[in-house]
Amino acid sequence: MAEAAEATAKTMLGEISQGHLECPICFCRYKDPKILDCLHTFCLNCLDGMLSKQQPSTGKITCPVCRKETPVPDAGLPGLLDCFFLSSLVDEINQQERSLETQQQATTSPTCDACEEGLEVVSRCIDCEENLCQLCKAAHVRYKRTKTHRVTPVEHPEQKEVPSADLSKTYSPKCQKHSNQEMYFYCETCKMMTCGICATIDHRSAEHQLSEITDAVRSYREEVNDVLKKFQKSKEEFKANEAAVDHARNRLKIMVTRACSAIQAKEEEDIAQIKNKSRILRDKVTEIGKKRDDEFDKVHTDNKKKMERAEEIETAVTDLMQQADDFELLNLKPKVMHNLEFQKNLQFERVKHGESFIGFKCQDVVRDKDLGEILHEEKWKLQSEFGKKGDWDGEFNCAAGIACFSNGDIAVNDINKKRLSVFTSTGHYKSMFDLNAPYGITVTSHDLLLAHCEDHVKVFDKSHQLISKFNLPLTGTDSTDQCFISPWSNNKTYTSGITVDKTNQVALVDKKTGVTSLHSLDGSLIRVIPNTKMVPIDIITNKKRCILSAMYDESELRCVDVTGKVNVTARLGQARPAGVCCDDTGDIYVTVHGNGLDKGVGEVLHFDPQGVFIGCVARAMHWPFGITFSPSGELVVADYYSVKIFHRV
Structure with missing residues (x-):
């Protein structure tokens, strides 16, 4: 031991x-x-x-x-x-x-020299100059040849107890002028400790702010703690900014790849003589992408250096606060507080999200013209619109839910007329069937249409024939109906609580209890997401398989993972989100209603995956609800009496 x-x-x-x-x-x-x-x-x-x-x-x-x-x-x-x-x-x-x-x-005890047993020495023969154990000593004094030898006992030195380290000793400096006087006061004006005599003689005027050592140290520690608490907020801001930089860089890569692919597709459609121009444009896109990525990397590097230096100062100050004694702390106060001034000017460079976009606009090609135009900024324009107010085929009374099939066909759910209409990607009417699905529609990766019909879900095949349905699980009841009620119409429910991810897992929201549940396509319950208690007007799954919810009454976007943890919350002021979707980079697009009940003030807003506002895609819409992306990348919006399609220009 x-x-x-x-x-x-x-x-x-x-x-x-x-x-x-x-x-x-x-x-x-x-x-x-x-x-x-x-x-x-x-x-x-x-x-x-x-x-x-x-x-x-x-x-x-x-x-x-x-x-x-x-x-x-x-x-x-x-x-x-x-x-x-x-x-x-x-x-x-x-x-x-x-x-x-x-x-x-x-x-460390010596062993016996007279035997090979390795026993501890108890005596020493002075004549033989040998160490002897107890047995060998007894034999030594019996033998005739050695019994007259001088044998003396061996005394083992006592083990000394190792004194424990006392690292809490307090250093008490003496006054340099009065060597027999200890320091009792601290002068805030002069930034120095002083003894009682010096305080009386050299620091007695009104401009000198004297305090006892213990009070000065307490105030000093409180001041340092306040600065370090503020620094914790800066660290959180740094992490959020890092995430924004990473997303912008990833989005830029996706956009560069997409633009290059568009250029490549255009090149293949035209004759061989334009391939050289195609290569030039792709090189330009790649060069622009590299330049912007270098700028993003510079923002990342600069912010990281600031944070590393700040954390280094934080670590040094924290160690001093924990390990140094009061007098040493006061000796170091000017240096410590000077180093802590970094917090006042600690600002992180914001990423320019607009620089993460790059696209390609095709144009007619002749011999002496370029293949197209490189788009340096993300701008959206209304490409087409179809539908009007009415009860005939292709007309709407309240177009709310919307979804796109893989071939580009658009399904529109009219919740007032209780029917679903299907249009081509260019807005030509194809078919219609009765469907009372006030809580939204969605389409799977295999073009199955799912309709949320209050307490059950209907599943339709590619021919829009009903193939199955399943009831919602009994996750609890609530006598209070929390669903969103249209403010201008009686008893009309506009809650769209259904979405499906790429693995065909279906997420549903129970309008009465606010409980969110995950299901397989056959309706079997996978899990209930705990602690959500929310009734959004629309939901969607993002790249990380989290559920984004448009919380109309709370005027916010909310992102919840499968454990119920809220990851992103974006507050929209007085604007109310009515529909939400994500692009393939993870960016969020939201339809919102303006102040009050005024129609004609609806908008489509653009956010990054962390909920940071980027820009406005469209303004002056009638009363937009459902929103989705077409397979070719257009934004398709159900605008109450019509459907609007926007594309990047």
């Missing part, structure tokens, strides 16, 4: 020495450690060697860790502040190691 304890003590001392007590320059234990303005500590001799290699007459020494300069005092490097805590710790560790060595030497 003693050997195990001794080995453990050695290991701990080694870890402490290597982790905290070695100078970053010489990699040896500190000798006369000095603190620079950046709060890094080095041996005095190491700093002297560095200063001798610098250009003369600079009057400053550069920290080898962070490259920050520290003015050399008039008294030279010895005039730098001492790190009393590290000096005391080094002395204590050295003393502990010496004690362990002494203990090891004291506990």
Whole structure:
């Protein structure tokens, strides 16, 4: 046990020495450690060697860790502040190691020289000059030849207890002017500690703000804690900004790839003589993408450097706050507070999200013209519109739900007329069938149409024939109907609580309980998402298989994962979200209603995956609800009496 304890003590001392007590320059234990303005500590001799290699007459020494300069005092490097805590710790560790060595030497017992049993020595024969165990001593005094030898007992040195390290010793500096006086006060005006005599003589005027050491330290610690709390907010902002930069870069890559693919497709449609122009355009797109990516990388790098430096200062200050004593803290206060000034100017460069878009606009090609035009900004324009108010085929009374099939056909759910109409991608009417699905429609990756009909879901095949249906699980009841009621019409429900992801898992929202559940296509329950308690007007799954909800009454977007954790919440002020969808990069597009009940003020807004507003896609819409992307990338919006299709220009 003693050997195990001794080995453990050695290991701990080694870890402490290597982790905290070695100078970053010489990699040896500190000798006369000095603190620079950046709060890094080095041996005095190491700093002297560095200063001798610098250009003369600079009057400053550069920290080898962070490259920050520290003015050399008039008294030279010895005039730098001492790190009393590290000096005391080094002395204590050295003393502990010496004690362990002494203990090891004291506990190592010699063995008997007269036998090979390895027994402990109890006596020594002076004449034979041999160490003897108990058995050999008895035989030694019986033999006729050796019984007259002088045999003396061997005394084993007592094991000395290793004193425990006391790292809480308080350093109490004496006044430089009055060597028998301890420091009792701190002058905030002069930024120095003072004894009682100095306080009476040199700091008695009104401009000197004197306080007791304990009060000064308490105020000092509170001030540092306030700054560090603010820094935590900056760290959160940094993480959010990092996520925005990563998304913008990923989106840029997708857009560059998409633009190059469009150019390639156009090239294949035309004659061979334009291939060279196609290559030139693709190179331009790639070059622009690389340049912008370099700019994003620069934002990332600059922000990361700021944060690394800030975290470095935070770590140094936190260590000082935890390890240094009060007097040393006050000695270092000007330097610490100077370093903490970084928080005032700590601002992260915002990513320019618009730079993440690049597209391609085709044009008619003749011999001396380019293949097309590179789009540097993301802009949307109304491409086409079909439908009008009415009760005939192709007309709408309240177009709310919308979905697109893989061939581009558009399904529109009219919840007032209780029927679903199907149109081609260009808006030509194809078919219609009765469907009372007030809670929304969605289409799977295999073109199955799912309709949420209050307490059950209907499943239709590609021919729009009903092939199955399943009831919603009994996840609880609530006498209060929380569904959204149209403010201009009686008892009309516009909640669209159904969506399906690429793995054909179906998410549903129970309008009465606000419970969200996941199902297989056959209706079997996969899981109930806990703690949602929400009734959105529309939902969609994003790239991370989280559910995005358009919370109409709360005027916000909410993103919930399968565990019920809210990841993204975007507040929209007085605008009310009515429909939501995502593109293949994860960006969010939302239809919103303006203030009050005024029609004609609806908009389509664009957000990044973190819920940060990017821009407005369309304005002055009638009363938009459902929104989705077509297979070819157009935005398709159900605008109450019509369907509008927008494309990038």
